[in-house]
Amino acid sequence: MRSIASLMNMDGRVAVITGGGGHLGQAMADSLAELGCAICLIDRNEAALADAAGKLREAWGASVDTLLVDLESEAERADVAPRVQELFGRADVLINxxxxxxxxxxxxWVVPFExxxxxxxxxxxxxNLTAAFHLSQVMTPLLRANARGSIINVSSIYGVVGPDMSIYAGTAMGNPAAYAASKGGLVQTTRWLSTVLAPQIRVNCISPGGIARNQPQEFSERYIQKTPMQRMGTEEDFKGAIAYFASDLSAWVTGENLMIDGGWTAW
Structure with missing residues (x-):
């Protein structure tokens, strides 16, 4: 029987992470780099990519490359797989x-429904949805090659439940319908892909709750009141779930959507 350490070990594997220059993307990359994974960060912000890559190399001595990609462009998305192949020669994890x-x-966008x-x-x-579908499609041959590929989609609590608009009152914040619809579609796309791509590729999803990012105080207080864990999330709260779904710790898990929300959706 393999040890927990060996199940977590990702030496020799490659993870491709979209939104890799953002707060959550960097936390995910940090988690996998610590486990020995090589990292390909994708973003449209060149400065953020360079900063994130530098931090990973400094912290873990990780093999890191970056791809500047506009995910609204079908042509740029289609070019991701050959570029990853050229840079790394393989891919084992795709995080949308x-x-x-x-x-x-x-x-x-953040305006009344009408x-x-x-x-x-x-x-x-x-x-939020088409790019995840398309990247999963173009990356499938690479992910399938080693028979233990993993796709992790990042949805949201608002892909599962409706919003309580009262928590946004008096702020410039909002909750657009397109966000909820696209994130909900991502959860179902996860289920569909999980059965179609098995057994060579596992497909799972995480649905984050609110992450503290200097939101207005009144919003944060209302949000915390509705959260059993009595706080908003931090990027660190997602590192364990990513390590689990990306590695052999979850080798017999596919089609799941893990709520990482401090209990928000448990009420």
Missing amino acids: NAGFVGDSNLTG QQEISTWRRAVEV
């Missing part, structure tokens, strides 16, 4: 972590 957050010029725009809906669905 990137999420559509918009920017200051985006309209029809004002939410179809064009913005399409962009959110493209990044």
Whole structure:
């Protein structure tokens, strides 16, 4: 029987992480680099990629490369697998972590339902759902080659339950329908892929709750009141789940959606 340490060991494996320059993506990469995994970070922010890669090399001496990719571009997504093949010669883990957050010029996003725009809906669905489907598709030959590939999709509590809009009152924050719909679609895509790609590739999902990122105090207080663990999440709270789903610790687990939300969805 293998030890826990050997089941966790990811020496020689390669993980591809979208949104790798972001807070959550960096925590996931840090978790896998500590286990010996080589890392390919994907993001559209070149400076964030360089910073994240540097931190991984310094902390773990990890083999790290980066790909500058706009996940709204079908052509750029299609080019990911050959670029990973060229850089690493293999891929064992794909984490579809990137999420559509918009920017200051985006309209029809964090606004009342009647004002939410179809064009913005399409962009959110493209990044949150279509890109995850497409990258899983193009990466499947690489992930299948070693017969123990793992895809991890990052959904949200709002892909499972509806929002309580009262927690956003008096803030500039909101909860767009496109976010919930695309994240909910990702949970079901996980289930579909898990049966279609088995047994060579396992496909699982995590659904994060709210992560503390200097939100308005009134929002944070309301959120915490609705959370059994009485706090918002931190990036560190997700490291264990990623290590579990990426490694042989979960070798007989597929099609699951793990709620990492401090109990938010347990009420």
